[in-house]
Amino acid sequence: MKKLVIYFFLIYLLAWKFVGVAQAKDKYDEVIFTEQAQLIFDTTIHDWKDLYDLPSINEIRCMAQNIYFEARAESMLGKTAVGFVTINRVNDKRFPNTVCEVVHQGPHRESWKTKQDETLADEDRIYYPRKHRCQFSWYCDGKKDIIWANYSDGRTIEENARAWFDSIVIALAVMTNHVNDNTDGSLYYYNHHLVYPTWADTQELKVIIGNHTFMR
Numbered sequence: 001m002k003k004l005v006i007y008f009f010l011i012y013l014l015a016w017k018f019v020g021v022a023q024a025k026d027k028y029d030e031v032i033f034t035e036q037a038q039l040i041f042d043t044t045i046h047d048w049k050d051l052y053d054l055p056s057i058n059e060i061r062c063m064a065q066n067i068y069f070e071a072r073a074e075s076m077l078g079k080t081a082v083g084f085v086t087i088n089r090v091n092d093k094r095f096p097n098t099v100c101e102v103v104h105q106g107p108h109r110e111s112w113k114t115k116q117d118e119t120l121a122d123e124d125r126i127y128y129p130r131k132h133r134c135q136f137s138w139y140c141d142g143k144k145d146i147i148w149a150n151y152s153d154g155r156t157i158e159e160n161a162r163a164w165f166d167s168i169v170i171a172l173a174v175m176t177n178h179v180n181d182n183t184d185g186s187l188y189y190y191n192h193h194l195v196y197p198t199w200a201d202t203q204e205l206k207v208i209i210g211n212h213t214f215m216r
Contacts, residue, residue, distance in 0.1 A: 030145070031065050036156060037149035037164055044168045052176050055099075062100040063087075063171035064164075068147060069138035071212070072163035077182060078210035079166060083174035084181045085189055085214065092187060099175075106134030183207055186214035 033041065041064070048054060063086060071082040089095035089102045096102050111126040129140035138145065149161040173179045183189075184206040190197050192213045203215035 032144070032146045034146070034148055034150050036154075036161060037147040040149060040161065040165050041168055044165065044172070048172050048176075052172075054172070055175055059099045060168075060171055060175065062103045063175060064168045065145075065147075066099075066103045066136060066138075067170055068164055068167035069145065070136060071210075072160070072167065074210045074212070076166060076170065078212060079170045080174065080179060081183045081186070081189070081207075081209045081212065081214055083170050084183045085186050087174055088181070088183070088185055088187050088216075095187075103136060104129065104134070104139060106130065106140060182209065183214045184216070186216045188216070189214045 041061070045054070045057065045060065054060065063083060066086055067079050067082050071079045074082070086099060086102055090097055090099055096105055107130045108127040109130055111128060114120055114125040131140055131142045134140035147160070147164050148157050149164055150156050170179075186206045188199070188203055189212045190200065191211050192208070193211055200213075200215060206214045206216055208214070
């Protein structure tokens with residue numbers, strides 16, 4: 001465990017060296033990365049790949065994005081808990097069996113640009129989630145999803161860059177079994193400062209971490 005903590009610290013030191021102004025788009029689900037966000041992701045994946053067998057890059061990216069957009073203001077424990085809810089759903093027969101499918105679960109509609117072309121191959125068609133009808137609110141709130149790790153002039157946005165790096169590291173740790181489930185098998189959560197969902201009455205309370213209540 002001590003070696004793992006030291007390793008994470010070294011990765012932090014590397015991550016803060018990155019600068020850039022261009023934007024790189026994630027082709028899987030149209031999340032946009034600023035150049036520094038992309039560099040932090042690529043470098044962290046590269047370093048972990050030298051030490052561990054990793055799942056697909058798409059799966060890691062989907063997990064890291066979900067943690068970032070759902071819990072970037074939360075503690076490391078809070079981010080980890082969101083990661084485990086995602087994994088617990090993958091392992092539950094009531095939900096899809098991949099991270100990306102769990103994160104993107106919900107009704108989608110095809111873009112009118114591709115729908116009008118009957119000759120277009122399925123892999124070239126574009127689909128968008130129906131607003132406010134998905135499992136994770138960030139994915140279908142109608143807002144453009146951008147991970148701002150730097151300003152256009154290259155200056156680092158420290159808080160965002162650190163939250164993004166933390167999200168990647170936690171995604172990797174959760175997906176490679178380097179941390180234990182701190183939600184006791186939870187499949188659901190909500191921000192108890194903002195809402196009390198109707199489904200909460202039918203679920204078992206497991207733990208409260210930061211701003212989220214976790215249930216199964």
